[in-house]
Amino acid sequence: MKLHHLRYFIAVAEEGHFGRAAERLGIGQPPLSLQIQRLEKRIQIKLFHRRSRGVELTEGGKVLLRHARHILANVDDALNDVQRFRRSESNEINTGFAGGTWFNPDVAARLRQFKSHHTELLMKSVLAGHAPDLIRKLLEGNVDAAFIRPLTDTLDGIELTPVVQEPLAVVLPVNHRLATAGGVISLDRLAPENFVLCERNNIGKLSDDLMAACHQAGFTPLCEQYALQVEAIIPMVSAGFGISIVPDSLRNSLHGGVVFLPLQNLKLNTAVLLATRHRDASPAIHKFRKAFVTVSAATGLTVPDVICKVIL
Numbered sequence: 001m002k003l004h005h006l007r008y009f010i011a012v013a014e015e016g017h018f019g020r021a022a023e024r025l026g027i028g029q030p031p032l033s034l035q036i037q038r039l040e041k042r043i044q045i046k047l048f049h050r051r052s053r054g055v056e057l058t059e060g061g062k063v064l065l066r067h068a069r070h071i072l073a074n075v076d077d078a079l080n081d082v083q084r085f086r087r088s089e090s091n092e093i094n095t096g097f098a099g100g101t102w103f104n105p106d107v108a109a110r111l112r113q114f115k116s117h118h119t120e121l122l123m124k125s126v127l128a129g130h131a132p133d134l135i136r137k138l139l140e141g142n143v144d145a146a147f148i149r150p151l152t153d154t155l156d157g158i159e160l161t162p163v164v165q166e167p168l169a170v171v172l173p174v175n176h177r178l179a180t181a182g183g184v185i186s187l188d189r190l191a192p193e194n195f196v197l198c199e200r201n202n203i204g205k206l207s208d209d210l211m212a213a214c215h216q217a218g219f220t221p222l223c224e225q226y227a228l229q230v231e232a233i234i235p236m237v238s239a240g241f242g243i244s245i246v247p248d249s250l251r252n253s254l255h256g257g258v259v260f261l262p263l264q265n266l267k268l269n270t271a272v273l274l275a276t277r278h279r280d281a282s283p284a285i286h287k288f289r290k291a292f293v294t295v296s297a298a299t300g301l302t303v304p305d306v307i308c309k310v311i312l
Helices: 003-015 018-025 029-043 059-089 105-117 131-140 205-216 230-238 248-253 283-299
Strands: 048-051 054-057 092-097 122-128 145-148 158-173 194-198 222-227 244-247 258-262 269-277
Touching: 003 018, 003 029, 003 059, 018 029, 054 059, 092 131, 092 283, 105 158, 105 283, 131 145, 131 158, 131 269, 145 283, 158 230, 158 248, 158 283, 194 205, 194 230, 194 244, 205 269, 222 230, 230 244, 230 248, 230 258, 244 248, 248 258, 269 283
Parallel strands: 092 122, 092 145, 194 222
Antiparallel strands: 048 054, 145 269, 158 244, 158 258, 158 269
């Protein structure tokens, strides 16, 4: 029995149809049917009941499916471990950024300093994405370190290092009636406005804190447009879809057509966190994490329980 036999079998079992499974696998249906027949012959058991509209697993097929998934999961884990070991041996660090964290000047400055002090390390494969996706890639071993905004979910096996806190700011189109007000702006003045917000699953605690602050100011934000990522809000505001409240460092995106204004008498902020695998044995990751532990210790930042917990 070969691993590709198990992958083919799982695809057919999950799709319940040879045609859809073949399309998912990127192969023709006749070769797929032949491979399943060879697998059935090899283990001497019928795996599927052929129906007019597809296939159903036999009882024996259900037993094999459970073990096949477990086998392939172990193979994937082994390959991820080998890749992590290879990067550790070659001093590679694959980094990721979510929530527009690369615009934060403190993060950029610390990265430049780290690279200048550790020329023996190779920083590569910089990825931008949603925090949940980067956490998944981190756990799978495809990313070694990720800069994210605080999440509300518990993150098993993840170690978080608080890097820096930054205020939130109002972002408006340049032709907005409040854009020329100058100075600071109170949150209650935004009550009648249409907002452009980021999907909650991708920013977690930032979304919850913003909603709580608006409710405290006496309103619920009117939102007809959602952005997949925080940094995507800026061009949407520039295009006139609405206003928003974002991390102040996004003004460094240098996107035209918008104005940033600070919020008045409001301690509404967000943090940048460095996420790494708990107890990652890589010497390169140890150096990288230590660099940001140093800066977080200097600023006195901590990770409150409301942000997340690390399960050992």
